Amino acid sequence: MRALTKRYNPDELLNSLYADDWQVILQPQQFDTGEGSLATDIMACSVAVHALKQCSSRKSINHSYSAAEICQHVRSYLLSQIVCEPSQRHAYRQIRLFAGHIIVAACHLGWEIQVRADGQSYFNISSRSGLLTRYANMQGYEINGWSS
Template identity: 80%
Template sequence: MTQPFTSDDRLSSAPLLSGQGKGAEGSVGRLSNLPDSEQPAIVHPNFDPNQTPLDPARPLRDIPEPTRRGNGQLRRLYGKSVRFTQPNEDSLSKWRLIGSEALAEHLALLDAAKLITLPDSFYHNYSEQPLLSSFEHMTLLDMADIQRAIRRYPNLDRYGFTKTETTVDDQKNKLQKTANSYDPDELLSSLYADDWQVILQPQQFEGGEGSLATDIMACSVAVHALKQCPTRKSVNQSYSAAQICEYVRSYLLSQLSIAPMQRNQYRQIRLFAGHIIVAAYHLGWDVQIRADGECYFNISSRCSLLTRYANMPDYHINGWSS
């Protein structure tokens, strides 16, 4: 199933589904030529009398999704506000990609306490690699895709590979104790925690409920990011699933500034090492499992994910302050 997250004023350029005929194609063309003030918020064949009705006998995966243009509506309301001006992607540094006022204050405190050292590359873009594409072009996985990875690795959960049952129980007990102190779902849907905290530190908001088998959005985001990273057969350094997960979290955080209308939805996506492993298996990567339970991958150190986005724990001496 394709779930386009669009933040553009134009219609999605994805190919038309088989259930839509020439009438749909013509309707899309007519809507594309409309001025911004007349563009509808949602374009869907079920609500457009000019489109050919969908075939009830079409394949299950052939399900059209509405095209969102929330950011376009905001621009019409606020005009040419600086907040909605898209900067030149070639000049964006790691800081500009994930920067926010709340995160800036947090990093300033860590810097004052000598807990963090940020190099110049964090504030300047020295990479020629383009940014990863937005969620507009993301394709959702289904539960069957995740189940295939789980059947291949029965001891895989959302936190990675577990070596013993005791480890699983200890993890669940720890999460349960954390969950008793507050309601993670309430924090995720409120303004209690900043966006960077929820996305870069999801373990603090994890209640131990749910299963990897149902983490469709998290696995889909991981696949969308990893499929844009070339693999290498011979490399000097392998990256663990936990390391790659930190980069993907920064990528997810960067999307909040691109699609502010989807902020609440993106805050609900909690990424862990297990989602990276599922994505790598789905893409046919070589999954290297070592004796310590860590999983490593051979990907190019020059890919956009590793050069344009930040792995925040790399910059911390004593870890996150709490």
């Protein structure tokens, strides 16, 4: 299947039945052409800001979440919106969320960023926040035999 899908233009995959919603949203790197536009980045950052508003940041906490971990939760949130608003399905499938969008959204919200020795950005947020409790970190799941 992967060999077949690689032959098609990623834009065609977004607009066709070749890829499921979960694959397009949870694995955006497979469909990213590398040619982002300001409009798509603004949309991704807006989604990230909207999702991160569900979280409360803390000055001190015993666990920090990396931007990549938070991004997986936000992608799961975005996937859930397709079920809630099926009329917007096509628009949601077009949004590519990456860790950089999470960092931009966190800066916009005034969150404190911690850059560690591994080069990753971390944030102190409550593990009881709505985003983390309602929406899974899809990185650790296998869906229909595909792993993210």
